[in-house]
Amino acid sequence: MRTQEQPCAWSPASPFSPEGDTPRYIQVADALRHRILDGEFAANDPLPSESETVRAFDISRVR
Numbered sequence: 001m002r003t004q005e006q007p008c009a010w011s012p013a014s015p016f017s018p019e020g021d022t023p024r025y026i027q028v029a030d031a032l033r034h035r036i037l038d039g040e041f042a043a044n045d046p047l048p049s050e051s052e053t054v055r056a057f058d059i060s061r062v063r
Contacts, residue, residue, distance in 0.1 A: 024059055031057075 020027075032048075035041050054061060 024057070028053060028057060028059075 032041075041047060048056065050061065
């Protein structure tokens with residue numbers, strides 16, 4: 001039996017454009033960087049898991 005996925009705890013700070021010129025991995029890194037610099041993720045706090053990041057950006061691990 002499949003369980004319902006939990007809602008993502010975080011989402012991209014700025015609009016994510018999967019069709020844009022900037023590669024997705026750069027957009028993900030930029031979103032994480034902005035969240036760190038804005039203090040949303042404090043020193044020694046864990047970053048979102050890979051599965052949370054995949055859900056937040058509606059992307060897959062490998063493309």
